[in-house]
Amino acid sequence: MAADGVANAGLIAPGAGVIHDIGYQTYDGPRLGRWKIAAALSWHSLRSAFGFGRGAKAKIVPVITFVIMCAPAVINAVIMALGRSHVRVVDYDTYVGTLRVFVLLVFIAAQAPELVSRDLRSRVLPLYFARPMRRVDYPTAKYAAFVLACLAIIDIPVLLLYIGTIMQVHGGAAVWAQTRALFPGLLVGLMWAVVLAAVGLVLACVSGRRAYSTGAVAIFLFMTWTLTTVLTKIAAAGSPSGTGSGAGVGVRVASAGGVSGAEHLFGLISPFTVLDGVRQWLGGTSPGIVADPGRYGPVYGVMLLVFLGVSLGALVRRYYSRVSIA
Amino acid sequence: MTAEPSDDGQPLATDQSQSAPVIATKALTRRFGPSITALDDLTMAVGSGITGLVGANGAGKSTLIKVLLGLLLPSSGTASVLGLDTAGHGERIRTLTGYMPEHDCLPPDVTATEFVTHMGRMSGLPPTTARERAAESLRHVGLYEERYRHIGTYSTGMKQRVKLAQALAGDPRLLLLDEPTNGLDPAGRAAMLELISRIGTEFGISVVVSSHLLGEVEQICDHLIAIDGGRLLRSATMSSFTQASQVLAIEVDEGVDLLAAELSRRGLNPVGNERELLVVISGEGTFDQVRDAVAGLGLPLSRMEQRRHRVEELFRDAEERFSGSNRGAGPGGRPPGTPRDELTGAVDGR
Helix, strand or coil, rough: CCCHHHHHHHHEEECCHHHHHCCCCCCCCCCCHHHHHHHHHHHHHHHHCCCCCCCCHHHHHHHHHHHHHHHHHHHHHHHHCCCCCCCCEEEEECCCCHHHHHHHHHHHHHHHHHHHHHHCCCHHHHHCCCCCCCCCCHHHHHHHHHHHHHHHHHHHHHHHHHHHHHHHCCCCCHHHHHHHHHHHHHHHHHHHHHHHHHHHHHHHHCCCCCCHHHHHHHHHHHHHHHHHHHHHHHHHCCCCCCCCCCCCCHHHHHCCCCCHHHHHHHCCHHHHHHHHHHHCCCCCCCCCCCCCCCHHHHHHHHHHHHHHHHHHHHHHHHHHHHCCCC | CCCCCCCCCCCCCCCHHHHHHCCCEEEEEEECCCCCEEEEEEEEEECEEEEEEHCCCCCCCHHHHHHHCCCCCCCCCEEECCCCCCCCCHHHHHHHEEEECCCCCCCCEEEHHHHHHHHHHHHCHHHHHHHHEEEHHHHHHCCCCCCCEEEECCHHHHHHHHHHHHHHHHHCCCCEEEECCCCCCCHHHHHHHHHHHHHHHHCCCCEEEEECCCCHCCCCCCCCEEEEEEEEEEEEEEEHHHCCCEEEEEEEECCHHHHHHHHHHHHCCCCCCCEEEEECCCHHHHHHHHHHHHHCCCCCEEEEEEECCCCCHHHHHHHHHHHHHCCCCCCCCCCCCHHHHHHHHEEECC
């Protein structure tokens, strides 16, 4: 009885009598339009790219890749602070090229499926498309989110590098010089994010099975990278009369237009080397991660647009053609 | 993020939905390629309240729902939902409509609260409202205590409730529920049907609930639409529908053919096989006629059972009405009327 009294006391609103059941409440307030809904989806996806709102397991890969990516910036700051070096030991525009390639390879292969493959697997897409957003909004929102996620992984360490450096240099001119060097570095990071997010997402949405999606991304990025590295080295070694298995490639290279041209062109195979080639073509001075594009800079520029255009086109198409409601 | 009124910012209550049909289609046809016609010259109107959409698998129910959501354009004809043409106002219609698909559509590794909140956001609710409405929706479907558990740990019945809650979260004026009782045990079915009934009556939301089992939806519907092969078979109020679908099953140990002939002579139009005959019950007289026929032939009667039509039988009757010579004699001996005529009466009568 006493308990009843307490319960009832809790239900009595001031001056309004006893509330039994407020029943169904309609919502007559404002509703967000299509673009704000897409923005909400983007934000939700960006969080999931780093495992926020998921369990601890979902945070392992993003955290580890981010920490590894920050390591050079920290090491640079420590070296400069200890006075071992008075100049920056890491470049803004390439950062540590090979490290960046492999960290991004792991991050994209692990996290791109998180954004698109899960929704395919759980067949939640019909619920999205039965809501105000249009078909094109979904891949657009996911792409925007993943560009930001990749940008965070690439450019936050660059910013850390900058902060660590300016704390050790003296004088306004020195800080300004660092700042001027920083901006191209950030823009290169943006370029990487824009292209790699598109390539990663389109490969990740091949399947609702996460393992397959991760495999597709990892295999594509790793194989093209390996191919580019190996072929460029063979071409650079440049002896068409060599023997063994590598010779076949070498001979074809030689007949295709000279060793020097080929060693510049093999960089077109991998998105990573295409990005680095464009950086060098646009005036980047740091040494390239595999090869320099030589006089073929514009070809790298075109290839970059091809990678981006084909990926985005295929990504949008995927959500028009094959994913149906019910 | 602040909620600014967009073009969707007006209050959603549409006065016209009370008088105008919630759903209306006119000669609606949808083809896939040259050979497949999923919806064929479908003309119907659905008033407010709970409407059952019955049809066998492949009858065109899902295609109809896609067209109503503005996700598929009609090949010809028109469809309107809540007074809005689906061809031009898909976005607005989808704001005002909640959809519960037939298939599984829930991610296992998020909680029901997170999922329904997110889906509320996708319906255009501001963040705080989405959270409040998610909690409310889950409470309405009876999942308040368990709402912080991962959906992967839920039973089938609970998952169905989450699917319903996400459709309810955006405060729809119309709910499209595709086979909501699929995969549920009898108790779960009853609970789900009761919930839908409550949504349709107490919450004041119009509901279209599709099913391949007439016996299931007839308990809760005000109005019933039967489609098959993309064509409208019947559209009528529930009372006229069930009246028409009462049948009497007669089993005799021998002489089925003789009995069939005798019943035909008496104008009962029996259908059936070598084991049993079905006649439509048009009143008390039907029982007397059957009794007299069996007694007159001196056949050993083993069973007489009154039952409702299964949907398949309903379709068969309607097929006969469509194609057969006895077009004038509808089941139950009621004046046949076109489906449209019956419907107009039904909508006006509400």
